[in-house]
Amino acid sequence: MIHFVLLISRQGKVRLTKWYSPYTQKERTKVIRELSGVILTRGPKLCNFVEWRGYKVVYKRYASLYFCMCIDQDDNELEVLEIIHHYVEILDRYFGSVCELDLIFNFHKAYYILDELLIAGELQESSKKTVARLIAAQDSLVETAKEEASSISNIIAQATK
């Protein structure tokens, strides 16, 4: 299973974290610190796997951003590597050529999308189309609610004028 997902920038800034195994805040900080030290220093032509404290971390760099997933020692590494890519492709489709800034200012969107992809550290959906459809449906639900709210507040505003 995937124990956690980390998105770290090349400068070591955290862009997203999602923990599927229980860690305290202290442990989380420590893990991030340790792993940024290990992963950010790795050269470009090395393999995408790092052995770390009895686990394996599968990572891939996209432009300035490192996507990392921590798995058990005998999980299938390549499978997880492609989960990362799958996630990136979905983000790309959603934001339209995604960049780091998209993820910084819309980190909540990145969370929504991740939740449609993984639950309990396991892959739940391997169709990009399905994920995109579900996210679009969520967005429109939020949009409708906003419109309703604004129309109600308009009514109230006008009524109390």
Added chain:
Amino acid sequence: MALSGMRGLSVFISDIRNCQNKEQERLRVDKELGNVRTRFKNEKGLTPYEKKKYVWKMLYIYMLGYDVDFGHMEAVSLISAPKYPEKQVGYIVTSCLLNENHDFLRLAINTVRNDIIGRNETFQCLALTMVGNIGGREFAESLAPDVQKLLISSSCRPLVRKKAALCLLRLYRKNPDVVNVDGWSDRMAQLLDERDLGVLTSSMSLLVALVSNNHDAYWSCLPKCVKILERLARNQDVPQEYTYYGIPTPWLQVKTMRALQYFPTIEDPNTRRSLFEVLQRILMGTDVVKNVNKNNASHAVLFEALALVMHLDAEKEMMSQCVALLGKFIAVREPNIRYLGLENMTRMLMVSDVQDIIKRHQAQIITSLKDPDISIRRRALDLLYGMCDVSNAKDIVEELLQYLSSADFAMREELSLKAAILAEKFAPDLSWYVDVILQLIDKAGDFVSDDIWFRVVQFVTNNEDLQPYAAAKAREYLDKPAIHETMVKVSAYLLGEYSHLLARRPGCSPKEIFGIIHEKLPTVSTSTVPILLSTYAKILMHTQPSDPELQNQIWAIFSKYESCIDVEIQQRAVEYFALSRKGAALMDILAEMPKFPERQSSLLKKAEDAEVDTAEQSAIKLRAQQQTSNALVVTDQRPANGTPHVGQLGLVMVPSSANADHNLEDQGLAQENGTLSKVDPQSPSPSADLLGDLLGPLAIEGPPGAAAPTEQHAIPASEGDPNPADALALAPVDEQTNSVQPIGNIAERFNALCLKDSGVLYEDPNIQIGIKAEWRAHHGRLVLFLGNKNTSSLASVQALILPPSHLKMELSLVPETIPPRAQVQCPLEVMNLRPSRDVAVLDFSYKFGTSSVNVKLRLPAVLNKFLHPIAVTAEEFFPQWRSLSGPPLKLQEVVRGVRPMLLLEMANLFNSLRLMVCPGLDPNANNLVASTTFYSESTRAMLCLVRIETDPADRTQLRMTVSSGDPTLTFELKEFIKEQLVSIPTATRPPAPQVAQPTSAATSLTDPGAMLAGLL
């Protein structure tokens, strides 16, 4: 760039981004936290939008690593908001902010449950996602039934059900009882019929978790998994959107194969065949392509297929195909594939005997040890460690030593421990071992634990030949300018004990030795000083005639340390000072250290401890555990006095059924008489007519309880031999003093060797006897490998062959002593004179220290070794079959009490006995026809035909017909096959009253014939 849609949040994020340093960032965060805190305090005034915004800010701050110790309540309370946008934020922030142990989660259980059982699909999804990501025990207890309902409900849409499956998986991890409901395994099997691949992917993850803990309940899922795999591998009915770079959902393929690895075997031949077809297709059909993602995805599937093939212990051909693939992978440039190639090759070492093929890649693996990538270097080190044995230890260890100087700090400790273990385990000679360890200490002293140098001292102390060499080496190292303290310790110890052996060499006079050691004294820590003091005392003792100058020097040192603050040093100084004035008494007390008792290497123990891992069970670990538990069972069966239970040793099964009884009786009689003609006509098996066959078993089918005891007494009586028929096999000559216990089950080892040509025949803590055999026609050449496992010699080694009358055997000379850690090869020539099932025995004995060990081992020069499988066509078979009509050339018998096995298994057994199964000759699919050629001097090459007719309704009985051109051969072959088919009783028999007495064993020793009878 899209902004968050919440202006305040975007502004805050921009501010954080604009901070020049950590300090500024902290100030900005603190300001925001203060702001959020005050806003939450006046909660009344917050609109849902504001609440949402603040909660997101909190999460952002938390994500950056700051503690957020308030506002959890607000996040949780959003979960119960009536509208979707707030609820969504509530769920997602809660699942990020809190973990399963958090108290606030309890507050939410009711709302979550209402959302799960409610009608609103989007709310269900949110609730399931959160529970799936952070649900703990309490959630498991209160929500599992509802989640289960959603998963199997036919009215729910796939988007809810796939979340329910993973949610249930999470709850199952927290509390395995959640699936302890009647019929859950059936439902699980039904879930695998799902057409929606999203639901199927999630359900498969659930299945993997379930079978990893308990596969027994889920056998019905196995064929379905194979079906799914077939469907995906053939790309049948896979929607375009589930194809990833042209590969039908690689993730589901991987998961399905993972699930299959938790089932110990696949019994059903059809399922097995279709699975192997799929696996073969994956192994053969995966090519390296340009597109990285396609490559990764297809290799993810390929590596999982490799793991499954290894698990299923496939046919040798497929295994070597796997090794060939891995060999290709470890040589490619693509680092991921190389990494995985090395990793999987290491796994391959654990599961099957392909070491020889892997060894061919040694040079390539060593190259990876120098790879720029530490991940790859680690894998290479592990693999080298795993594949090391006597044949390549020298190369590998020297490679490791060389690498040690340039290795990363992080790897040095592991590296030196591994090098030390390998050097110890596989040293071709002990001086090399000493060299390696001293080099190790020299190059990486900081990483060489005390255990390692203690072990060197043990070896040197126990081997006199080694002592001058080790002392000379130690002396050489002392000349180096800056040596590690561990080197000071070990060389001081060795020189104290053995420097007198070097006395005539230049630079090795007591005075010079003392001088060079004493130079180091100021540089060492308090733990080393006592060792140096002992060395001085020993040097003093060995200096004959005594040298007053040296004596005074050393005395001065002793008296200096008499007031040392360290107790150990002080005590030694005082004692050595007093002793050294006593003259002769010093000689006794400071005499050379006696030999150490043999013990398990503490290094190996350390390595074993280090490997204890609490991580989740994996297929391979599970297998390893199963293996160890097997070993335990074997030991448990052994009675308290240590003699292996006789029942396991007899080639013929111990009677527990009437049928087996008569079997034994036959043999007793056949043995006694030596010919067939005198066989009791009452005894059914030699009788060839069909009626006799059918009646025979009935005739003796009395109450087994009554039959067995008479049987036990009958045989010894009839043979006139004090040995019970089945009690001897491996009774050591003197049970009382023989404290050495065999490792592993001797009978099992023998049985295994009957089917293959090389392996271990016997092993105990001191010696391992391996065997390698080649057979050509009626000749055979066996080589016995006698390997001394100890650090001191085995003496009085004797190997005596007790051949049965039909075998001519010549054993080459066996040396009387086997040097430490050495392996001696003794060729044994065998010639088969005529057909017989009698077995040759090796009477082997040796002395180790005070204990002498004597074992009698059956040699696997059995009837089937002189068979040569031959395929016959229908045109050849039938005329031959008809021409051999009736007894004594053609014998038929109904065999009962057969170990139930599928026809395929039986065919495999026959093939491994070198009886070639010829499919298609018999029109009845339940029958089996086999042919082979038997070679002996009297019969020359003789064609043998066998036909087995099975009854699918009752697999415990079958009818067997054997024919050949020689009556003895026909009979012997029939009996031989019967022995292989009849089931081994599992119930242990009460110990026979006639326990082998030392005296009787002694008589049997002088009488090979009687002993052979005893073995049977």
